[in-house]
Amino acid sequence: MFDAPTPGDTMVQTDTKISARNVQVYYGDTHAIKDVNVDIEAKSVTAFIGPSGCGKSTFLRCINRMNDTIDVCRVEGDILLDGEDIYDKKVDPVQLRAKVGMVFQKPNPFPKSIYDNVAYGPRIHGLAKSKADLDEIVEKSLRRGAIWDEVKDRLQAPGTGLSGGQQQRLCIARAVATEPEVLLMDEPCSALDPIATAQVEELIDELRNQYSVVIVTHSMQQAARVSQKTAFFHLGNLVEYGDTSQIFTNPKDERTESYITGRIG
Amino acid sequence: MPVSWLVLIILALAVAGYFVGRSRALSSVQGDGRNLHSLPVYYGANVAISVLAPALGVLVLWLLAQPMLIERSVSGLLPAELIPEGSNLNLVMADVRRVADGLDAAVGQGALSNNEANALRAEDTDIRALLGEVGVALGQEVRPEVLNAAQSYRSLSHTGNLAMTIVVITLGLVGFVLSVRNSHGAYRARNVVERAVLILLMSAASLAILTTVGIVLSMLFESINFFRLHSAADFFFGDTWAPNFRGDSDLSILPLLWGTLYISFIALLVAVPVGLFAAIYLSEYAGPKTRAIAKPLLEILAGIPTIVYGLFALLTVGPMLVNLFGQNGALGVDWMSGATSVLTAGAVMGIMLIPFVSSLSDDIINAVPQSMRDGSLGLGATPSETIRQVVIPAALPGIVGAILLAASRAIGETMIVVMGAGAIAKFSLNPFESMTTITTRIVSQLTGDGDFASPETLVAFALGLTLFVLTLGLNVLALFIVRKYREQYE
Numbered sequence: 001m002f003d004a005p006t007p008g009d010t011m012v013q014t015d016t017k018i019s020a021r022n023v024q025v026y027y028g029d030t031h032a033i034k035d036v037n038v039d040i041e042a043k044s045v046t047a048f049i050g051p052s053g054c055g056k057s058t059f060l061r062c063i064n065r066m067n068d069t070i071d072v073c074r075v076e077g078d079i080l081l082d083g084e085d086i087y088d089k090k091v092d093p094v095q096l097r098a099k100v101g102m103v104f105q106k107p108n109p110f111p112k113s114i115y116d117n118v119a120y121g122p123r124i125h126g127l128a129k130s131k132a133d134l135d136e137i138v139e140k141s142l143r144r145g146a147i148w149d150e151v152k153d154r155l156q157a158p159g160t161g162l163s164g165g166q167q168q169r170l171c172i173a174r175a176v177a178t179e180p181e182v183l184l185m186d187e188p189c190s191a192l193d194p195i196a197t198a199q200v201e202e203l204i205d206e207l208r209n210q211y212s213v214v215i216v217t218h219s220m221q222q223a224a225r226v227s228q229k230t231a232f233f234h235l236g237n238l239v240e241y242g243d244t245s246q247i248f249t250n251p252k253d254e255r256t257e258s259y260i261t262g263r264i265g
Numbered sequence: 266m267p268v269s270w271l272v273l274i275i276l277a278l279a280v281a282g283y284f285v286g287r288s289r290a291l292s293s294v295q296g297d298g299r300n301l302h303s304l305p306v307y308y309g310a311n312v313a314i315s316v317l318a319p320a321l322g323v324l325v326l327w328l329l330a331q332p333m334l335i336e337r338s339v340s341g342l343l344p345a346e347l348i349p350e351g352s353n354l355n356l357v358m359a360d361v362r363r364v365a366d367g368l369d370a371a372v373g374q375g376a377l378s379n380n381e382a383n384a385l386r387a388e389d390t391d392i393r394a395l396l397g398e399v400g401v402a403l404g405q406e407v408r409p410e411v412l413n414a415a416q417s418y419r420s421l422s423h424t425g426n427l428a429m430t431i432v433v434i435t436l437g438l439v440g441f442v443l444s445v446r447n448s449h450g451a452y453r454a455r456n457v458v459e460r461a462v463l464i465l466l467m468s469a470a471s472l473a474i475l476t477t478v479g480i481v482l483s484m485l486f487e488s489i490n491f492f493r494l495h496s497a498a499d500f501f502f503g504d505t506w507a508p509n510f511r512g513d514s515d516l517s518i519l520p521l522l523w524g525t526l527y528i529s530f531i532a533l534l535v536a537v538p539v540g541l542f543a544a545i546y547l548s549e550y551a552g553p554k555t556r557a558i559a560k561p562l563l564e565i566l567a568g569i570p571t572i573v574y575g576l577f578a579l580l581t582v583g584p585m586l587v588n589l590f591g592q593n594g595a596l597g598v599d600w601m602s603g604a605t606s607v608l609t610a611g612a613v614m615g616i617m618l619i620p621f622v623s624s625l626s627d628d629i630i631n632a633v634p635q636s637m638r639d640g641s642l643g644l645g646a647t648p649s650e651t652i653r654q655v656v657i658p659a660a661l662p663g664i665v666g667a668i669l670l671a672a673s674r675a676i677g678e679t680m681i682v683v684m685g686a687g688a689i690a691k692f693s694l695n696p697f698e699s700m701t702t703i704t705t706r707i708v709s710q711l712t713g714d715g716d717f718a719s720p721e722t723l724v725a726f727a728l729g730l731t732l733f734v735l736t737l738g739l740n741v742l743a744l745f746i747v748r749k750y751r752e753q754y755e
Binding site: 066069071094097099102104121171175 | 641644
């Protein structure tokens, strides 16, 4: 599915994983996303920032077609994943979502055991050949979600009984268990306290070795800490997109500068 | 004075009190409402409440207590030998009341003066003919003791009514005067009105609860009477239901309970899958337009009177099943002989329960947070996988509760089984035979001219009480399950 990462390879690679061309999104009559063009790189963290209602979450949900579940939502333009148009009629959104995982704003573990939460995706997609295989996938995913040590003795306890930060890491483990290529995160830390946030951010940094991560965040410090690329959205437009260091130190657009210095938003 | 006049007087006093209290409060602050503690309407309402509450409260209590007290004192006048064999005091007292009413009517129509009515003697006058002239027909000659009792009944009622009128009007006036005197700027009329509203609401709630308690108690006392006449062991553990109005009946609940549970089971077999699938379609797949049309249509089913379902069972479903399973039927089997059967009643009852199951399940499925569905869809699950593995397990306790509520309705359902199930009490597994249920037996034991003190009639109360305990248990269990698992989402 993807190449094993070379150890110590933290260099930003320049392959384009997702490329969006002239994307328009409408909610009924509202034009929510206006003509967005963006290339998201493989094996890096891309942050979407911008004020509330600017369309960053909407755009994120376009990437795995979660907007399909909203009746009034209409998407125009092309979004290419590895060069293939994901809005093509031949593409099954269910298969797409297996490749493009998603972590939501609020931790949403299923009312099942911790084990079953993580095993959910592999079971649906038939990834495990045997029970031992599944056990291994669950353990590996929980380790990647940096929560294994906390839950290894109570895998049969309900996932809803964990603390908020643990629940969110469980949801990340659940998302990586299906071996996605891209991980979309919609404000994954907004419901967490600073300690849990730090744990999740550390985790995101590790995930970068294997996945392309796209994260929507309201915290500019967070964007600066975890991402290599940053996109600034404002009123449905992609205002500026570039290296995180450049966006935060030397923004080209006036609106970006106003936002990151706290004058608008 | 008739009670209706008394009520009208009190109401008029209250309306007058409203305006007097309001204007007096306003004038106490020279017409500047801002200096009042409460809005002027509260002062008016306070006076009206002070007039109404005590006066009407005493009126109601008086009306309840007076007949009981008078009957007790009058029945003392009746000698014991007056009560014929096989009758009881209540029947004689009914005669007394009837004669007293007749005398009232005669006085009212001018056939007698009040003094003449009190001086009448059974030996001298043909009371029956006299009362017949004023339109009160009596079944037999009036005996002197009954006439005496009736005359004393009249005079006591008269005195009682007079006293009641005086007391009630006095109370109204006292309330009026006291509360009008209180209507000045510093008086906290709003708090009084708020309290009165609270008491009104609380009494409405407690009335509903007390009625339930009253129903249970009345069933309980009659059931105790039944168990005095019939052995409890036979009722609960016997295996034959064969009421015989000449006495010596076999009255066991088990064959009836079997029929009830069997028919309910078939009803649930129809209602649960159909209702649940309908709920899943409506809440998960249907678009808003379909939903807006389909949901009310489905709920119309719930509004059909059960007697109409009964007709449907008897005239449509039953013959249809006979055409399928009966002699010379479409399937060529001879399993079913009559239109009434367990299957007929069960199927129709199941149809009746569909909207019940579907609308409760629909609410419960909708209560599963959207984030659960997003999480599952986001992992690449299909909609039906999401429903099967995430939504239904999350909603399961609620759905079980809904099914138990539906079961308790099925057990208590009457009209459909009266018309569709038949009247034969037996243990059988054959769904094509007619069988009977607890509810239909209650109906048949209480209709007709049974003696109201025989075990054959009283058994209806024992059956009803058992049914009540059964459905109450199911409801409690359902509520317990729903509550226990409700918080699991968050």
